[in-house]
Amino acid sequence: MQQPLSGIRVVDLTRILSGPFCTMLLGDMGADVIKIEGPAEGDPIRKAGAGVNGFSWYFASFNRNKRSMALDLRSDAGKEVLLKLLQSADVLVENFRPGVLAEMGFGEERLKQINPRLVVASITGYGSSGPYAERPAFDFVIQAMSGFMSTNGAEDQPPLRCGPPITDLVAGLYAAYGVVNALRARDQSGRGQHVDSAMMNGMLSMFAYLTSDYLATGELPVRTGNDHPITSPYGLFNTSDGEIAVAPSTDDILRRLLGLLDLGHLMSDARFNTNKLRMLNRRELNLLLDERFSTDTQASWIQRLNEGGVPCGKVQNVGEALSDPQILHQQMVLEVEHPGRGAVRMVGFPVKLSASPCLVRYPAPEHGVHTQEILAELGLTSARDADVPENME
Template identity: 40%
Template structure:
């Protein structure tokens, strides 16, 4: 049995953050009913890259769900969502502030029919505050939340990470909040409303950077791959044009100097501790950069492994997905899709002992489960369903 079997989630959300959260819940065993607009569905179904008539973007964060079409601009469409919410454990939405209240699908309204409902509102800036009505996307939250200011080469301009970090981490924050609320409901018998702001989520991630500011009044500068409080911790260029990232604590310093034949650095008492190496950062980094430039990536990684020095090659996506350890851990999988055939997928990174492990399940076709859900969960008969379809409600 999977750990979330028996939990029902209604997804009134689109694009990435909330769908990613719901995919995690689905592959942990929850039944996730994704409400989509008839005819078009979640707009990411049209996002690039396209695989046949489907979107790899949609595939990446909508696996394992049931797709039900419901037109929220119709009374009948809104009634479907209300009736599903009466029978659900969780509802997740990412509409602009106030939108669902106009539809009668806000937390206050739905709670009247189901006080056990855990209702998540995910917005860019939250339900309150001076920015509550503002619009935003992942990169806007990265910019305003500080991570872009920390990312980039020394002396260069800000750079966004190569993945939509604000969206992905927001999805993880949402899952944490939901599981906490379910545990609380088990004790009180009542659900709750979770007001989650994607900007709040990014501010919470500042952690160590904020810690330096609180302790030192320091606004951390961009340092490329270097660490503000640890030396060495950086990426170095090798003779073959590849890169290796090395991070050392004090116990690794002398082994690193030994393998690189940096006897002068090894014998210098000023560099024996991390504090000293931070103070003499430029000298240490210059020496390491020069010494490592004569090594190939593989030779350096092998030597670091032999000496117990933490190091790793900088790999591109293709190299990561072909890595034998990644493969041995089952982190590359696939699913069969009726329109696309076999397609690759990244499983959830959990290995349970005591529950069934998550499985990769294909994403749904648009509206694939509409009739099944209306019939089995709401008791609609064929005539009622046909009328809803004729009227454009589904």
């Protein structure tokens, strides 16, 4: 099958999460991703997270559809192999500290000389320039610095980090988005360009009304826990046997909700007849809804509200979500056979293309397993030519 990025070669110098997530997305769309790893141990994530049969499922989940090449980029011979790769590549993705690539002899101007059509994507903490460009970055720190943590959690509690490493994932997603846009621009201009995806910038772009309201009014967002910052009622409510999440985001949906609860009169109640008043009297309104929700079960309310056009659902744990019939129908849990390692279960493809869908063409590779294959493609007949280990196959 001809996928959207078939024929595009990506040289992947990244490790850990944000970069590998970016290159996995490109590989899922058909790109030939060559993952360059150090000759000794490779990507540290190979040893991170839960392992089965000595194999990290964390690594497997973010490194499918890649070929692994072991290469010592500190050696002259290793740099020569990288040079050969870049001459015919379409994309280079790196998440080094700003300036490291130039220190290796592959600065911006050199890369343009090597291959004017090359798209170079850098994933950084704060951006490739500016007063914080040299700072080390980590998801937790970026969650704090971006303002994200200040908006997360309950009003009477300290700021709270988001569970998943959201800043890494957003930066990787934007990097992949930037790469495909740069490739499209190259179709028009014939020239590559630099794509800069920063964890900090990516998080700021995700604030929606929180930043727009602050920029309009100068008023800082207040942590509201599971309540919505700008509309009420909205949040978790207690049924007779558990909580449900209910999101009546417009007056029309709220009327439907209150009608189903036999509380339609509240829309004309002087305490609640505008969103502003409902926000001011949120606790009183939530208590009235909780009292009504507590008269029936979670399952009953979820069925009745959804049938009535009111968005709602159960707070599921990760196991429940991964076994949810909708998730399974959408093929969001894949089982990929890894030679010598057995089957690995992982999250599937979030974007569905009808004519040229994402595919798992390769499982996550063993360290350096494709070294000789790639050297042969470059016209190097032995590992000694590249100063890489010969026992990587």
